Amino acid sequence: MTGLIKMIFGSRNDREVKRLKPFVSQINETETGLQKLSDDELRAKTAAWKEELAKIEDKDELAQKLLEILPEAFAVVKNACRRLLGQEITVRGQPVKWEMIPFDVQLIGGIAQHQGKITEMATGEGKTLVATMPVYLNALTGRGVHVVTVNDYLAARDAEWMGAIYKFLGLTVGVILHDQPPRVRREQYACDITYGTNAEFGFDYLRDNGMATRKEDQVQRGHYFAIVDEVDSILIDEARTPLIISGPSVHTHDEQFAQWKPLVESLVRAQQQLCNRFLADAEALMKKLRPTDGSNVQDADALEREIGMLLFRVKTGQPKSEALMKILENPENAGLMNRAELELHKDQKKVDLYREKEELLFAMDEKSQEADLTEKGRNFVSPKDPDAFVLPDLTTQLHDVDAGPETDARKRLEAKTKLQADFEAKAQKIHAITTLLKAYSLYQIDVEYVIQENKVIIVDQHTGRLMPGRRWSDGLHQAVEAKEGVAIERETQTLATITIQNYFRLYQKLAGMTGTAETEATEFLDIYKLGVVTIPTNKPNIRKDSHDSIYKTRREKFNAVVQEIKTLHALGRPILVGTVSVETSEMLSRMLKREGLIHSVLNAKYHQQEAEIVARAGQRGAVTIATNMAGRGTDIKLGPGVADVGGLHVLGTERHEARRIDRQLRGRCSRQGDPGSSHFFISLEDDLMRLFGSDRIVKMMEKIGFEEGDELKHPWLNRSIQSAQKKVEQHNFQQRKRTLEYDDVMNKHRGVVYDFRNEIINGEDVRDRLMDIMEEVVVEKVLEFTNTDTEHGEWKMRQLADWVNLNFPLGMPEAEILKAAESGKETPVAGSLFDGLSPAQFAVVNFISEKVRNAYDIKISFENPDALKEVERFTILSAIDRLWQEHLYEMDSLRYSIGLRGYGQRDPLVEYKAEAFKMFDELMVNVKTQICNNIFRSASSMLAFENFLRNVPQQTLHQTASAFGGGTATASTGGAQPKASDVVSEAAAAQEAKGKPVRTGPKVGRNDPCPCGSGKKYKQCCGR
Ligand SMILES: Nc1ncnc2c1ncn2[C@@H]1O[C@H](COP(=O)(O)OP(=O)(O)OP(=O)(O)O)[C@@H](O)[C@H]1O
């Protein structure tokens, strides 16, 4: 930050802090008055306020009232602290004596938090206590306040430690811990104040809204106010990866990859031989084209063309061929190949292009990452039946069945189901083979991925870093696993997900605190609308920060580190050594052992144990090695006599990517005005220096003749390193922003779906909603099969009747629908659901809906009313959940494929938004259709179901057969109140969905919904 900006920033900040000062005197005066009260009188204030605030519903009125009582409420907390002085509290099994009464700066921090800001208060300034004041004040509303910490240990510690105040004043405190069952969580959320980690809060939200099927299973009770401790760590570092609940994927067929591997290997070998031949031919022609004896060349043009074609063929067949790469190093050859490619693509019909491809066994397209078997290839893999690898034209086949002579709707359904199954089996086979081809032809070991500990690990193509845990989608990762012969891992699929950013945006009010927020102030404001206020320290900070020491190599650096540890240790000073990774910690530990230095090592895995070790790091002579992240938020108190020898020394062994992480490390010492010092060691081999360090540093070092073993220290260098860090921070911010822009699209979808779900979960009676949905779908279907401007005779009556009869037990003959259409006279009311229907269509809709309602009334009469309610709820929820999870899967694939499409002229985000919008529209239609399909396929018991079937209108049993005739539905025969999940007939639903009549165009477009009724795009489903 430049001096000028700092001056402006500083003064604005000062003004802001100054504005809060009058509050402070008011609080302190009030607190003096409170000292006269008895404990009970003080406590009585809580109850009185709670009662008063509970009556206020209006948001603004509530905020106004809170502001009014703020000084007194803060004074009450301060006074409670005074009354607790000297008391012993058990915190995480250890006795802790209470000795805190909030300082004035702490009061200021608390006010800023109530105003929804982030308070930057240096490490060790007592932020844990600061939060209690705004927490108390806001908890008085009874709406629940959440305090968010970075790990379970801190959540439990703070709930117990600060719980002393809340309990004294008559509020309840809860804590959410990882292994609690839902019942316990509910109780914790019901408390006035709840501590927990961001992950627990976020996952509970996802489970409540995306998975719970009953009100009783939901644990949270809203998002009123949250204070986030270590806010930079949570809202910035953690925010890089979204929260995801996943389960086994229904989309992969793991066995297929292993099964087809040998065949694909021989295919790849055969192609290689083929390509070698083409290359040999090309080289022979090159000799002719460029004779060494200087003789005349005939037909140079034709030769050039032929060479170009041969090279292009190899590129299509074996894109990563080394021999080809070598030939292409000669720009002339590359030119010939590109010219050939251009020529082939010029022709609109691409006849020549296809002919060229047919010379190969399979063709690869590097840009679109697609692989295709050619005729030759199909003959190679399946000489007896080359058609085994051709996808049939399903739409036409299905259409043929519909238009065919078969009059029995059920038999037509069976025929279509079989066609569907054959199609899918083929599609899977083809998908497995082409994916394997991609794995063999486009993905190279040690370039795109490496193998470590029997796992395929992706290499980031921009940074060269490994990305463990990340997997390629759509079976590609598994194909590469099959290729390398390592264990093929089961694909998982996202069941529910939200980014940290979007979770925290749910809160009506948000605030935060940390020792290090200032460097990220822009991001906090941009993404979370959180301002940052820097609060001065209570006592001046007297830490001595040395300039960074720079070395040429890591080895020299670590030798110097060990030297400094030895020197300071001899003086009796405790030393905390920070590292960037567990490996470094361990290496350093080995070096210290060799020197005979006793020390402790900790990494970020065991929070409680770690906190205890870090807490002891201030004792005389202690040497503690910790990763930079370890021990955040734990307090280090100096042991006896340590202040006299200079306090705790913090030694950094590398600069972190982000400046604030370094500041956190430094902040472990010189807390509450203690003495202390810090010193960072750097080498030119460190990641930060290698990847982002400016060349200027290196050049300057060369200029001054920097030698092995030399140490360099200069304020100018500190600045260069900081600017390297700033660059990385910027880059990371952009990336997080990008991720968020993508998630915002999904966030809208999630909002709609979760609202829909909650409406169903909370609704007393969902039957009306169910019937509404049915009616909406009937309108859609009538519109699909009928037409306003043709004669009724030309309507697709049979398809409409089929659809009706396959979904509802009505046995409705085509003729009756026609009759209804002909009787239609009424025009629907403008603006209603039926607006736009012709009188004939309107009459048909009414006729069908009416019949469905009647049938449903019959069904109700055989049901246990309470159980039916549950069944209805479940019918709707299960349709939403299944298709929503599908949608998440597709959005994942969409995101991935947009990434591959390359940028071209268009912004991928815009394309993503456009496609996502369409997909969401389809999703909502599909959900409703699916719900409709299930209305009659669920019952609360087998008996109810059978009784109902026996009593549906007579014609069902013989007239046009319905899908219900065969009694495909299953129902539970269990106890009196069966669980809803037992009674819905999934089998029937699934079968029906597949057999659903499809539209009758001759061909399905790649972006059209798949005719199988899965609700996915054709290309992402059967068409891939
Ligand atoms: N008003 C006070 N009076 C006396 N001691 C206090 C007061 N406030 C805080 N402390 C002490 O200061 C130490 C640090 O407190 P705490 O851990 O809350 O700091 P922090 O700001 O959260 O630090 P970090 O950034 O490391 O998380 C604790 O030992 C605490 O007891």
Ligand SMILES: [Mg+2]
């Ligand atoms: Mg803290």
